[in-house]
Amino acid sequence: MQFLVAQQQKNFLVTALSKYSSAVNNMEQTIMLPSLLQDIPMEDHDESKDAADSSHNMYECYILLKSIKNTVESTILPFEDLKLKINAGCDLENEDEANLEKRLYIHVKGLCTVLNTLTNKANTLTSRYKDRIGLSL
Structure with missing residues (x-):
């Protein structure tokens, strides 16, 4: 039973990664002039989103999405100090299996x-x- 759950989780994660990578690849192929995205807010004024999200323009979002894709695909984590702090705070030897499975x-x-x-x-x-740019169907 646990193998089936683990396999479903693996497929779910792989599917999510694949969809994200495909969406960003499509974005990169479609957007030939990213500079056109500058000074255009990411959210419309009538959409109710977080103030933090609405402060970013489409160009910043484009750069962020590409950067995250590169990190995900290369599996290079730029925050080595953060990883060390997180790993130092985790004592996996004292964790029981049920708790580890729940955390995973x-x-x-x-x-x-x-x-x-x-x-x-x-x-x-x-x-x-x-x-x-007038390409919508």
């Missing part, structure tokens, strides 16, 4: 949620770019 599930679910959100952002950015 929480992290995989969180990662997939973030990847789905980023995928939606990449798709929205691509769509808005197409609308902006």
Whole structure:
């Protein structure tokens, strides 16, 4: 039973990573002039989003999505100091298996949620770019 759950989680994560990578590749192929995205807010004024999200323009979002894709695909984590602090705070020897499985599930679910959100952002950015230059169907 645990193998089946682990396999489903693995497939779910691989699917989320694949969708994100495809969305960003599509965004990169569609957006030939990223400089056109500067000074255009990511969110429309009528959409209710966080103030932090709405402060970014489409160009910043484009650069962020590309950067995250490069990090995900290369598996190079730029925050070595942060990793060391996190690893120092984790005492895996004293954890029981049920707690580790629960923590893994929480992290995989969180990662997939973030990847789905980023995928939606990449798709929205691509769509808005197409609308902006008159390529929408």
